[in-house]
Amino acid sequence: MTTLTDRPNTALLVIDVQNGVVSGAHERDQVVANIGAAIDAARTQGVPVIWIQHSSENLVKDSEAWQFVPELKRDAAEALVPKTFPDSFEETELESVLAAGGIGRVFVTGAQTDECIRSTLHGAITRGYDVTLVSDAHTTEDLSEYGAPTPDKVIAHTNLYWQYHRAPGRAAGVQSAAELSFTS
Numbered sequence: 001m002t003t004l005t006d007r008p009n010t011a012l013l014v015i016d017v018q019n020g021v022v023s024g025a026h027e028r029d030q031v032v033a034n035i036g037a038a039i040d041a042a043r044t045q046g047v048p049v050i051w052i053q054h055s056s057e058n059l060v061k062d063s064e065a066w067q068f069v070p071e072l073k074r075d076a077a078e079a080l081v082p083k084t085f086p087d088s089f090e091e092t093e094l095e096s097v098l099a100a101g102g103i104g105r106v107f108v109t110g111a112q113t114d115e116c117i118r119s120t121l122h123g124a125i126t127r128g129y130d131v132t133l134v135s136d137a138h139t140t141e142d143l144s145e146y147g148a149p150t151p152d153k154v155i156a157h158t159n160l161y162w163q164y165h166r167a168p169g170r171a172a173g174v175q176s177a178a179e180l181s182f183t184s
Contacts, residue, residue, distance in 0.1 A: 007104030015110030020065025026151030086119035109137035
């Protein structure tokens with residue numbers, strides 16, 4: 001249903017699952033396990049896994065905080081997209097990687113729900129992609145001391161609104177890691 005012509009394929013995006021990003025994240029271990037399950041499912045079904053890795057002055061390239069969490073292992077053949085903005089498409093090679101793979105549908109996992117995940121969801125759908133959020137494979141830290149909702153509410157709200165999000169000629173949706181189907 002994507003508006004991108006000649007792009008029948010699907011990819012799994014693994015966004016910013018880095019030591020310094022998820023160290024204090026809500027339900028970190030369970031979410032990382034669910035992301036691992038999504039990666040395993042994608043690999044089993046021949047769906048490309050694309051790793052996105054943020055860097056900033058607080059997440060310095062090549063530092064321990066910048067590294068992906070040790071529970072998740074990137075295959076050297078899987079694409080790696082460095083980024084410096086919340087939206088994984090902004091000033092990155094993500095669009096080129098997706099175009100080269102004929103990818104018109106993406107599944108989104110990772111961190112932070114209220115920043116990089118939401119930005120990438122909207123960035124993808126506005127660029128013509130069908131976008132599925134893996135409901136139990138994204139997380140965020142607790143920013144409630146700054147007036148934000150608690151992480152469980154941020155995650156629940158994002159899942160709720162993305163389940164019903166629509167755009168002309170594009171589909172949004174939500175699936176749990178356990179029910180993940182890259183073909184439906």
